Amino acid sequence: GQQLNQSPQSMFIQEGEDVSMNCTSSSIFNTWLWYKQDPGEGPVLLIALYKAGELTSNGRLTAQFGITRKDSFLNISASIPSDVGIYFCAAAGGTSYGKLTFGQGTILTVHP
C-alpha cells in the first residue's frame, strides 16, 4: 500500500530557531496537507497544497508540494513555545480511493 515517510521523527529546538520537516513517498499524490495536533486534541489543518510545485505560506509556516508530486516539506520560521506539538503530513489522490494517507508525525519541542 501507499506509505508516507515523514522525517524527522522528533526535534528539540530553541525558541527563535527555524524548523524544517518533510514527507516523501514512492507514490504520486494530487493533494498534500499538513496538520498540527496538540495533546488530547484532534489534528488542525495548517496548509493545503493542490498543485505540483505550489508554495504556500500561512504566517510563519511555509509548505511546498514537490514537483514530482511524491514529496512535500513544511518550514516553520522563528519558532515560539506554542509551536510545540505533533505535525503530520497527509496526502490524497493516489491509488487509494479518496482516502488520506498519513505520515508518522514529527514531534516538535521548543525550549524557551
Place this chain on the structure above:
Amino acid sequence: ETGVTQTPRHLVMGMTNKKSLKCEQHLGHNAMYWYKQSAKKPLELMFVYSLEERVENNSVPSRFSPECPNSSHLFLHLHTLQPEDSALYLCASSQDFRRGGTDTQYFGPGTRLTVL
C-alpha cells in the same frame, strides 16, 4: 457553532458496557470519517460515509458499529470492547469523497476512550 464537534471528550468504560460516540459537522460536508489514533501509530481509518452511505470499512471488528443518520451526524456504537481498543477516536469530514479527490479533511477534537 462551527467545525466538527465530538462528544464525549473523554469516556471510560468496562468491557461489558455499551456506549456511543457522537460526531457532528457544521460545514455542510457530504463525507464523514472515523479514525483511531493509538500511541506511536499513524492514524488508522476505520469507516467512511459518503452521503450517509458507508463506502469504506477497513476490517474493523464488529464490536465497533457506525451509524450515519444524516450528512451532519455520525455515531460510533461500542460494545464488548477490549483494553487494546483504548485510544483517541477522531471524527473528520470533507466536502466529498471521490476517487483521486483533493477534498481536505477537517477533524474534530476526538474522544479519549479508556477500556478497563
